[in-house]
Amino acid sequence: MESARAIKQVVRQIENQEWLETLSDSVEENVVVGAYEKLGESQWPIRNVLHGSFLGHPLHPMVSDIPVGAWTITQIFDTADVVFGKKDLRAGADTALVVGLLGGSITALSGWADWKHTKEETQRMGLVHGLLNMGAAGFYLISLLLRKTGARGVGQAFSTVGFGLMISGAYLGGELVFDRLVGTTRAETPDVPDEFTPIASVNDIEENTPYRFEVNDVPILVVRANREFHALSDVCTHLGRPLSGGEVHDGCITCPAHGSTFKLENGAVVTGPAAYPQPRLDVRVRDGYLEVRKPADH
Ligand code: FES
Structure with a gap:
């Protein structure tokens, strides 16, 4: 389909941006490796948790459902509030927003831990995926503060922008898994004879x-x-x-x-x-x- 082709072209454009390489190197060295160095020896159990090694399955795709689901609820409740005057849903929208921020924190940590081991185009795409989601979290955080200070309408506008960023990030997340196989196992049981x-x-x-x-x-x-x-x-x-x-x-x-x-x-x-x-x-x-x-x- 033409729409699919157009979206794929945008993705290819993103991963071919050479300047993202410099930014990737800097984030990897100063943020991820820097954090590991600060943790010292305690980094190893933490890394095992963030990668999902203790689960036999990557942690990141599992916990990423929390912010995606929670912020989708916020969006639905906000829409019902604005369009149909359902003010009784406001508390639920705000609670879901907070749940999304909490779930988003562990999602981000596990994502950056996995991202560190990617390379080149995949790493560039992963960087944009991570930045979009962190941008989304930033808009949701500002939205929460605005809601708490009575500026609910502006807060709802901020969370709507955050929702758009999150969906864009989620698309790239899908590309990373289904196209680049990040987070999938690279080794199946070897196809050797059943007899010795x-x-x-x-x-x-x-x-x-x-x-x-x-x-x-x-x-x-x-x-x-x-x-x-x-x-x-x-x-x-x-x-x-x-x-x-x-x-x-x-x-x-x-x-x-x-x-x-x-x-x-x-x-x-x-x-x-x-x-x-x-x-x-x-x-x-x-x-x-x-x-x-x-x-x-x-
Ligand atoms: S640890 Fe990465 S390929 Fe083996």
Whole structure:
């Protein structure tokens, strides 16, 4: 459709704005990294919460429903007040506005944490998405202050502008997820045979060294740790980089790209930014060969 094409062109224009790169670098370095440095060691559990690593699912899309839903209620109640004189809905509109501001705070923190690991066009689009939503929050905050000082009409005008900014930001948020796959897992269970398939002689696999093998062109990470063999997808669930370049320690492997750490025995996330566990394969040793297969419980 022509309308869809026109909107996509606007999105492409946004992500191609080179000057946004400088702004992105500055926000990443001075705001996100700066905040992490101030937090010191306590940043790690906080980051795990913000990325959703403890949930096995990104936190940001889940909590973003709070401001979107709450501010939509504000807009509906305000419209009913202005158009149909429903003054009894004013308290509800104001309460929803406050709920949106509270929910928007955790949404913003989780969003900026995820955004830090994006690059180039995706990062530029994410920056505009974040700025639109922060702009929306600013208009809603001013709207709340105006409502409290009796200037409800002007306050309603401010929140209407905020609603427009929020919807625009939500569109870009959809683009980031459905077009750029931000917040989605990059690794499905490897498409390897259901029957055990030999991939290497166990004599060729040294302790605590990550190896990359391929079965049917599917990259598999193999590690021998404490004399046990482990096989995971070699595609990191976070942003798809190979795990096999990473470091093995304490029964875990750390992705070389952004530091996500996964347990070798089951792929569970120990430290984000990954939110999704790393898919694992069944392994066994037969006649001196390591064999893998699709997990029986898959
Ligand atoms: S690709 Fe980002 S942590 Fe692995």
